[in-house]
Amino acid sequence: MTVRIIHVGLGGWGGSWAREAIPAVSEVQVVGIVDPSADTLEAVRTDLGLPETAAFASLTDALTAVDADAVVITAPAVTHVPLALEALDAGKHVLVEKPFANTADEAAAAVHRAEERGLVLQVSQNYRFYPAPRVVRDLLAADTLGELSAINVDFRQWDNDRPFADHPHYRFPHAMFNDMAIHHIDLLRMVTGQEPVRVFAKATYPSFSKYQDEAVASMLIEMQDGLVVSYRGSWLSRAEHTAWAGEWSIQGEDGEIQFTSRAGEPGDVSGDLVTVRRAGDTSATPVELPTAEHHDRQGGLQAFARSVEGGPAPETSGRDNLRSLALMEAATRSAASGVPEDVVVPS
Numbered sequence: 055m056t057v058r059i060i061h062v063g064l065g066g067w068g069g070s071w072a073r074e075a076i077p078a079v080s081e082v083q084v085v086g087i088v089d090p091s092a093d094t095l096e097a098v099r100t101d102l103g104l105p106e107t108a109a110f111a112s113l114t115d116a117l118t119a120v121d122a123d124a125v126v127i128t129a130p131a132v133t134h135v136p137l138a139l140e141a142l143d144a145g146k147h148v149l150v151e152k153p154f155a156n157t158a159d160e161a162a163a164a165v166h167r168a169e170e171r172g173l174v175l176q177v178s179q180n181y182r183f184y185p186a187p188r189v190v191r192d193l194l195a196a197d198t199l200g201e202l203s204a205i206n207v208d209f210r211q212w213d214n215d216r217p218f219a220d221h222p223h224y225r226f227p228h229a230m231f232n233d234m235a236i237h238h239i240d241l242l243r244m245v246t247g248q249e250p251v252r253v254f255a256k257a258t259y260p261s262f263s264k265y266q267d268e269a270v271a272s273m274l275i276e277m278q279d280g281l282v283v284s285y286r287g288s289w290l291s292r293a294e295h296t297a298w299a300g301e302w303s304i305q306g307e308d309g310e311i312q313f314t315s316r317a318g319e320p321g322d323v324s325g326d327l328v329t330v331r332r333a334g335d336t337s338a339t340p341v342e343l344p345t346a347e348h349h350d351r352q353g354g355l356q357a358f359a360r361s362v363e364g365g366p367a368p369e370t371s372g373r374d375n376l377r378s379l380a381l382m383e384a385a386t387r388s389a390a391s392g393v394p395e396d397v398v399v400p401s
């Protein structure tokens with residue numbers, strides 16, 4: 055069976071989903087596309103060779119006009135939960151871009167609705183679908199480092215050259231915590247298999263920043279067993295840029311793992327790198343990384359299609375993602391309050 059999808063939100067990233075990610079996955083077929091911008095909608099419709107009857111200005115119109123199994127939402131974050139609820143109420147499975155929502159409570163409403171209706175609700179945490187973090191997860195699960203003593207994560211990019219009016223990114227709510235660090239937070243939970251319990255966060259606002267909210271932030275994250283993770287993220291860094299998944303150092307009694315991931319274009323795994331330096335070794339040894347049929351968004355989309363068809367529940371389910379959102383939200387609370395904040399996961 056092919057999962058028939060309505061694709062909602064065809065902007066900068068959504069357009070790339072439409073043209074590159076979705077067509078690569080044979081388990082899905084687009085039966086409708088939605089965007090309120092007529093120009094954006096028409097450009098994608100033409101590129102995909104879809105009939106005019108498959109293009110809609112709203113999800114409501116699309117749900118009325120076409121038969122679909124699922125809705126893929128790549129519109130702005132503020133629309134994610136309202137669109138997901140509408141799709142779930144129409145009996146459709148949902149795959150939604152990160153950040154699932156700007157608050158964990160808002161996201162929980164969609165999780166509850168999906169559970170009541172027995173529908174798949176997955177968040178596209180695409181950084182999980184790269185070889186390096188998956189191998190690191192397996193190495194840590196195999197106790198390669200013994201007891202962990204520290205994890206340090208750095209993310210550095212520069213995105214501040216565009217005119218304010220032309221670049222929606224500057225207006226994303228919490229461009230560092232909610233737009234970017236959510237990826238690293240979600241990876242932290244995946245690779246360690248541990249949950250965060252408390253965070254102290256500090257945001258800085260350089261005068262040259264074009265961002266409406268914070269573009270630079272640091273966090274100290276306390277995990278459930280007492281491990282402390284240090285995180286430094288910046289959209290305004292003139293230092294050497296990191297890959298999108300950041301630079302990681304994971305230190306334990308028996309050695310250190312370093313990794314980086316998602317270095318190039320979306321889906322390019324050639325820049326993924328994992329090294330292990332065991333106690334007493336003078337140099338680090340690279341670890342061979344397996345590849346999968348699909349990576350990045352395509353890997354998540356394939357997992358979603360398989361769940362819809364009765365396969366395993368997605369590892370990045372809406373329910374799982376509440377835990378990533380809860381840390382993201384606690385970080386924004388801490389940056390505002392100036393004190394450490396507990397991670398509060400809604401039920």
Ligand SMILES: NC(=O)c1ccc[n+]([C@@H]2O[C@H](COP(=O)([O-])OP(=O)(O)OC[C@H]3O[C@@H](n4cnc5c(N)ncnc54)[C@H](O)[C@@H]3O)[C@@H](O)[C@H]2O)c1
Pocket residue numbers: 062063064065066067068069088089090091094112113128129130131133151152153178180222233
């Ligand atoms: N996972 C990643 O690596 C990654 C990368 C970039 C962006 N994103 C995420 O993708 C999402 C979209 O980001 P973007 O950069 O494409 O934003 P964008 O502002 O460029 O595009 C958003 C599009 O959604 C449309 N839209 C707005 N309201 C809508 C609605 N109610 N129904 C349908 N369409 C609507 C707009 O007309 C626009 O075309 C965000 O959640 C962002 O965080 C994820």
